[in-house]
Amino acid sequence: NAGVTQTPKFQVLKTGQSMTLQCAQDMNHNSMYWYRQDPGMGLRLIYYSASEGTTDKGEVPNGYNVSRLNKREFSLRLESAAPSQTSVYFCASSEALERGETQYFGPGTRLLVL
Amino acid sequence: LAKTTQPISMDSYEGQEVNITCSHNNIATNDYITWYQQFPSQGPRFIIQGYKTKVTNEVASLFIPADRKSSTLSLPRVSLSDTAVYYCLVGHINTDKLIFGTGTRLQVFP
Numbered sequence: 001n002a003g004v005t006q007t008p009k010f011q012v013l014k015t016g017q018s019m020t021l022q023c024a025q026d027m028n029h030n031s032m033y034w035y036r037q038d039p040g041m042g043l044r045l046i047y048y049s050a051s052e053g054t055t056d057k058g059e060v061p062n063g064y065n066v067s068r069l070n071k072r073e074f075s076l077r078l079e080s081a082a083p084s085q086t087s088v089y090f091c092a093s094s095e096a097l098e099r100g101e102t103q104y105f106g107p108g109t110r111l112l113v114l
Numbered sequence: 115l116a117k118t119t120q121p122i123s124m125d126s127y128e129g130q131e132v133n134i135t136c137s138h139n140n141i142a143t144n145d146y147i148t149w150y151q152q153f154p155s156q157g158p159r160f161i162i163q164g165y166k167t168k169v170t171n172e173v174a175s176l177f178i179p180a181d182r183k184s185s186t187l188s189l190p191r192v193s194l195s196d197t198a199v200y201y202c203l204v205g206h207i208n209t210d211k212l213i214f215g216t217g218t219r220l221q222v223f224p
Contacts, residue, residue, distance in 0.1 A: 004157075035214075042201060042214040043158070090157045102148070105157025 002026055004106035006091050012112045013081045021076040021109050023091030031094045032074035033058075033103065034066060036087040043090060049074055081113045118202045123219040132189045134218050136202030139183050147178060147185045148203045152217070158201060162187065189220075197222045 007022045025032065030051045035043040035058075045058030049068040063085060065077045074093075078085060089109045094101040119137040126132045138147070146165050150158035162169055164176040164185070175188040189196055199217040 040216075042216045044214070092157070102160045102163065103150075103158075105159070108155070108157055 004091055004093055004104055006089075006106040006109050008109060009107070010110045010112075012114065013078075014114050015082060017081050018077065018079050019081065019111075020078075021089055021091075021111075022073070023075065023106060024073045025091075025093040025104070026072065027093060027095075027104065028071070029093035029104075030071070030096050031101070032068065033092040033094075034064075034074070034076045035090045035092065036060065036085075037090060037108075038087050046076065046089075078111075081111075083113045085111065086113045087111060118204055118215045120200075120202055120215055120218045122216065123221070125221050125223065126192055127223050128193055129191050132192050132196075132220060132222075134187045134189075134200055134202075134220070135184055136187070136204075136215075137184045138202070138204040141182050141204055145182075145204050147176065147182075149174070149176065149187045150201045150203060150214075152199045152201065158214075161200070192220075192222045194222050194224060196220060 004025045013019055033048040034046040036046055037043045044060045046060055046064050047055055047058050047066040049055045052068055052071045055066050055068055067075045089111060091106045092103040094103045146163055148163040149161045151161050152158040162171055162174045162176045164178050166178050169176045177186040199219050201214050201217040203214055
C-alpha cells in the first residue's frame with residue numbers, strides 16, 4: 001500500500017502560469033481533501049470531496065479548482081498562479097466524511113510562484 | 115465554528131511526560147477531538163482521537179473533561195524523535211470545515 005501519493009514533489013511557476021497537482025490514494029477511501037500550509041502556519045482546507053462525483057469548498061478556495069476524477073484520484077488546479085499561492089500543498093483521504101474520521105496525508109507538493 | 119487554541123511552543127527533556135492542552139470553547143455536540151503530529155517536510159500523521167473522558171493508545175493518552183471545552187494530549191517519556199508540531203483538530207465536517215490551528219511546536223532536548 002502506497003497510501004496517499006502526490007505529484008509533483010516540487011514545482012516552480014511564473015505568475016500567470018497554470019498547473020495541476022495530482023493526488024491518488026489506494027486505501028479505497030471515499031473522502032479526499034486538499035490543504036495548503038504556509039511557512040510556520042497550520043493547514044488550511046482548500047477543497048474537499050465527500051465522495052466520488054462531489055466536491056465542496058473549504059476555508060480558502062479562491063484561485064483553485066478541483067476534480068474528483070474517480071474514487072482514487074483528486075486533482076487541484078491553479079488556473080493562473082499568483083505569488084500568494086506559494087505554499088506546500090497536502091492531499092489527504094479518509095474513509096468517510098463524518099465524525100472527524102482519521103485523515104491520511106500525502107508527502108506534499110512544494111510550490112513556488114515567482 | 116469550533117476553533118482551537120494551543121500553546122505556540124513547548125520544551126521538554128528526554129524521558130519526561132509532556133502534556134499539551136487545547137482549548138475549544140465552541141465545541142459542538144457531534145464534534146470529535148483529534149490530534150495529529152507533523153514532522154518537517156512531511157504531512158501530518160494521526161496520533162489519537164476521542165469524544166469524552168480518556169482515550170489511550172500505544173503512543174499517547176487523550177484526556178477530555180466533562181464539559182469538553184478543552185483536551186490534553188499526554189505523551190509519556192518523550193524522546194528526541196517526538197520533536198514535532200502537534201495539532202489539535204475539532205470538527206464534524208458536515209457542519210464545520212476542518213480547521214487546523216497553528217499547532218504546538220514541541221522541542222525535546224537530550
